[in-house]
Amino acid sequence: MRVDARKNYDRLLAVAGEVFADEGADASLRDIARKAGVGLGTLYRHFPTREALLETLLRASFEALAERAKVLESSDSADEALVAWMQETTEFTYRQRGIIALMMGAIEDTNSALHDSCVMLRAAGTALLTRAQAEGKARDDLSGAELFDLIAALAWLREQPSHAARADHLFTLIADAILTDSSGAHSGAGSEPGTTAPTETVPPPAG
Amino acid sequence: MRVDARKNYDRLLAVAGEVFADEGADASLRDIARKAGVGLGTLYRHFPTREALLETLLRASFEALAERAKVLESSDSADEALVAWMQETTEFTYRQRGIIALMMGAIEDTNSALHDSCVMLRAAGTALLTRAQAEGKARDDLSGAELFDLIAALAWLREQPSHAARADHLFTLIADAILTDSSGAHSGAGSEPGTTAPTETVPPPAG
DNA sequence: GAATAATCGGAGCACTGCTCCATTTTGTCA
């Protein structure tokens, strides 16, 4: 890549990261180009779709979430691992305002730039779910796709301002619904989003 | 109202009903005006916001859902009544594609034309929930607002094409999570959206 | 039939996503 192209590419990513953070995933691309001091054509040359831009920005985070699932797979408690990963994934996803709707569309659209990331994320969750099910800690009649749906629904809910105050409670309710009664989850230690996972496990998006 | 104004008003409502049904709640207002054979200014004169137009179209249905809750309140089974109403409300809401997002914004925006309808709907659900709780059929740590959130989340999920096949199953999962174990809901009779409420209880939107 | 008030409808503004291509810049090779 030519050095001037590289410079513009980097500038676009940096600015896009800020603008998306400020205004959500439906921010104006023209605005991003303008703030990057670059023509609109240049933006489209580097990132042919909005999703391509978002994918480049968020790929590292998606991969970190998948990696995190791998680590959690070797933890002691299969149910706590599952809930912790659900919590982290929900948290990350809802913070990228507007992205969960794109992801739900991308997961069955093989042409979408976000497709692979979504499939990877779903697979990572499925592995944790399957392990919990094998240990009798999670209900058997739940698929990885359904787990993904539940996380998406929770993330969408958190994007709604009117819901904010109740977010943790509903997360716990749904987490408990996934776990089997015998896993003793109702006491809450493994399913309180506010109290678990105080450490930063997913890096912020690049830029 | 002048007769020409009345004629345009009615035409707009009729056309808007069709267009919103075809394209969802974010359909082009200019397109609606054009198809109604009316100027854009005329549309905005009658319906100053998109939400005002939707509210006029859907008010009767919202009121029917509230009325339905009242009827269900005097049914034998408090838990079955709650789940049936959840099912009908979710069904109605998701069929009006795109409206659930507007409703979530409207419920705490007193200026929105949809505000009153949303508050009314939430209150109707709260009454059913409270009754079920009083009878020990629903978990106590759930508020009417949270019930509304769960219905919204389910309706949003159903709007996602990738989710369609799993809609009924997740509805059942969440319905069961709301009911207490003692209510015997896990056997399913009261929480199978596909099998309950075969009768049409909510009229289609006007127009 | 004339006066008046209500209503109409589309031009116009600022914005969006996206395409296209004349112009400019860069890297290479003699």
Next chain:
DNA sequence: TGACAAAATGGAGCAGTGCTCCGATTATTC
């Protein structure tokens, strides 16, 4: 160093959006 081809640029242009504004038109009243 200078010439040249390839790569990259950036913004004009198109079709669409929500929404406002106001001169022209129409219905109603006297």
